[in-house]
Amino acid sequence: MPTEALSNLSTPSIGEALRERRGYHGWTLSDVAAKTGISKSTLSKIENDLISPSYQSILQLCAGLGIEIGDLVSGSNSKGEDLRRLTGRRSVSHGEAGLVMADDNFTYTYFCTDIAHKRIIPMMIEVRANSLNEVGGLWNHVGEEYVYVLEGAIELQTELYEPTILSKGDSAYFDSTMGHAYLATGDQPAKLLVMCSSATPNLAQTLREVLSERLGKRVKKGSNKKDAVADKEI
């Protein structure tokens, strides 16, 4: 049942990323050492994959180089596969062609699904629901979310703010761990372009979650076993 333990896989090389970035800017090891507070000897070892830097060091690197951790270790994925060489991916979606999922309240259309491990999950959502009850309350998941209204208007409900109306051309950005829900205002369905920061390692899992947990999962962040979300095998 537990997934296999992965001990010494060919881990995505953080050293390679560092070297590339350093070279790009024309920095020397001493430059980076000054910026990050990490000794140049250590930096050299990191670049040559002689050591696996600690979390502490990684943070210093990110801070000093002015980049987000995701960019330094891009290429890592949830399977531990080596993706370090995916620097030329591209996917095009025409019109509303995509992976479609629908129920009474929503139609989800996922775009560019041929690309795995995206940092941004783009989708179109057609909203028909008009009340919180219909959709089963507020939703939450890890990550951040951006919504842009393409057609119609919605009421954006969130856990910590008063409901807001978003009309065509309006948009909102929020933390997805905060409960949230999209509701159509009036009879006409609304069309949204929604982006989720890649909280889910793969789309299959996303779909499964949306399909199966729709009615079971609500805004809750329990920490005891009884309240916890069931651990579905993927």
Add this chain to the structure above:
Amino acid sequence: MPTEALSNLSTPSIGEALRERRGYHGWTLSDVAAKTGISKSTLSKIENDLISPSYQSILQLCAGLGIEIGDLVSGSNSKGEDLRRLTGRRSVSHGEAGLVMADDNFTYTYFCTDIAHKRIIPMMIEVRANSLNEVGGLWNHVGEEYVYVLEGAIELQTELYEPTILSKGDSAYFDSTMGHAYLATGDQPAKLLVMCSSATPNLAQTLREVLSERLGKRVKKGSNKKDAVADKEI
């Protein structure tokens, strides 16, 4: 000139994130140990911030828990500030209100700019340029990018693929490290909704880069100092 070295700041707690996630699923330390291949004693220490896990361990954690590194370490930012408690941010942009930047070829409108350190940078781009020469060749930067055509049509030029026409409602996802450019087809300007994965730690830097490097920077990934992009102070 080099930014100050940050040694022992209150680092964003990876332990806290781990504990929260574990509790959410109702997993025990032993469960997580089985999933990740990390011993429960080590996991305990990580959760209690007694040790700073190595890159290797962090990867194992992400792989075992099925999450992206950015979600485990969310809260880290490029300044080393402690952002671990920002779980309820929200920003709304109405219409085309936003931070606007324009030149002859493009008008950039950044949305929700009051939120810092976004994982997704949402912007609207109005494209007037019709040729690669006008825009100064292909562009590249770290991260990933998603473009959705709101109005008009564009030709998406990339380093590794043949140019593609995207009309209203079409979209594309690609790796931003690959050179790319948006060109309007015909006389009418095109309006795009573009998302960049948060490659830049803050918007100020983004703006500065776009403004000042527009004409100097091209598709190049040199590693010798001569060709490298100038190291602008931020």
Add this chain to the structure above:
DNA sequence: TACCAGAGTTTCACATTGGAAACATCGTGT
């Protein structure tokens, strides 16, 4: 050629992390 300076690597002593096993803590049942 010799010399020098700058960049990167390696050495070595020390500090920190990782894991097996012992230990502590808690709730439950008898």
Add this chain to the structure above:
DNA sequence: ACACGATGTTTCCAATGTGAAACTCTGGTA
């Protein structure tokens, strides 16, 4: 109260990461 199992913490030692300094390598210069 006691035993028991399950969960999480601590101990101890081996394995690994870190930094100062020594070292190598390269290119420029006299």
